[in-house]
Ligand code: NFS
């Protein structure tokens with residue numbers, strides 16, 4: 176019997192997998208059932224070799240580990256380690272971009288500054304003096320300020336925290352002793368703290384979670400986004416094509432998967448330069464498509480089609496039409512090489528710390544970016560030659576999405592309505608209720624929830640109630656595939672108030688259609704853009720972010736990265752809806768603090784709900800309460 180799956184385009188390929196006897200994540204999930212209850216509750220500890228210890232949440236078995244650690248201690252330590260995994264990924268990503276940027280400035284890597292305005296904005300925010308300095312000198316100081324956040328030992332708050340944190344929240348974190356100074360030290364200390372025989376105090380551990388949330392938000396997401404914008408340009412609104420139907424049978428299809436635009440921008444450049452070489456092999460050209468967050472980066476800046484989200488990263492290979500999938504870092508399933516083996520598809524890994532058995536490894540160094548990108552594109556062209564005669568199955572599903580809603584792009588549209596006070600029209604509409612509130616949809620597609628259409632159902636329910644949605648990450652792929660990012664969605668799904676606002680904005684933007692009701696703000700590191708927008712709104716109103724009628728949601732949690740981003744949002748004072756539950760329910764203390772007590776500290780609160788209608792209702796109730804408190 177065919178496996179149940181999430182959508183039509185994917186179903187076609189799951190069916191193909193079953194005919195061909197190829198295993199996918201859906202099949203492996205089923206064979207993992209039932210998954211371990213201790214693991215789900217977070218009460219399993221492997222921090223030392225007297226264990227592994229497991230605490231029975233019902234009090235019938237062991238209530239303490241061999242060393243005496245309680246469920247509260249174990250759960251909070253495990254949670255902090257998840258955060259470290261997430262923050263390490265984002266800080267690693269940011270460092271990787273900053274180092275490429277430095278090499279560019281030293282004339283050693285073939286990249287350039289694309290957005291001088293952003294450079295000036297960041298440099299002045301960092302307090303760098305311009306007097307007569309060249310752009311290169313200013314940029315070098317900016318890069319050094321970033322690297323200082325990974326090395327300083329003087330206890331001063333991180334430069335990027337001072338640069339990007341909203342005023343009132345910065346003050347609040349200062350009062351709570353959370354102004355982190357050095358991302359690497361924080362990560363080290365969190366690992367140290369959670370190793371056997373150190374921190375056993377659940378509250379102290381949870382405070383450390385907030386610290387790592389700030390590390391992630393500022394030395395990870397914000398830093399990466401700033402440097403990527405300076406190097407590759409700040410996104411502008413445009414329309415693109417999405418879903419698996421963007422593959423083209425007669426072209427060399429290159430799927431770019433992972434996270435860093437340092438690699439993918441170069442591949443894209445060389446794909447266009449080598450178009451003629453591809454044509455000589457009989458192909459009609461080269462078709463570069465994006466998967467996961469690399470897809471988001473490329474689509475926001477270059478209009479590259481968004482082929483699929485994380486759950487489709489192995490599915491897309493089942494088309495037999497992908498000639499090469501090039502990956503860099505994060506969210507890459509090791510299974511891709513196994514599936515690729517069944518076709519002519521080449522999987523190319525590029526990072527020394529991300530190798531997969533069965534893949535071809537081309538070490539991608541910014542210094543040799545041109546040669547390596549050229550080599551990789553040629554590998555795809557060669558693979559295309561091998562494809563001749565093979566059957567390909569490309570699902571026909573394809574839709575259109577508006578993308579590129581950077582804060583700058585949003586403000587550009589708003590300035591056309593009120594050039595001196597661009598946020599005023601938004602605030603007026605929030606006050607009038609035309610915009611009842613706003614929700615950020617972030618994170619991944621969950622293989623456990625995808626067939627419930629969790630994200631789409633929640634989104635539609637919120638739009639009906641005039642809640643504007645912004646989105647990033649793989650959730651953006653889901654919304655785009657559900658046609659929620661097309662202008663037609665506005666009349667189809669929005670309440671009257673929101674509809675009117677989006678029509679007016681479309682007109683202001685010079686379009687003859689409304690803006691869509693779900694705004695694509697980028698990849699997961701671009702959650703920094705959401706925080707910037709919220710900070711600007713709160714600042715304009717003279718309130719804290721926690722007072723705004725807004726919320727965050729990771730409707731289909733998968734990655735540790737979503738945990739660390741979510742914690743940053745909690746520190747910013749947001750209600751953060753999550754499904755499935757993070758692994759905290761085995762600890763009464765962690766559960767109570769994160770879902771209740773934290774609200775009295777940062778204003779943020781975690782909210783777990785797996786039913787889409789109930790989750791939307793919970794968020795609406797939260798927005799109603801915030802509106803009431805503001806007297807609107
Ligand atoms: Ni975000 Fe992007 Fe996707 Fe989830 Fe992975 S690609 S960084 S973690 S799976 S949204």
Ligand code: SF4
Nearest residue numbers: 220223226228240242
């Ligand atoms: Fe067990 Fe304690 Fe060792 Fe964890 S640290 S495995 S609870 S003995």
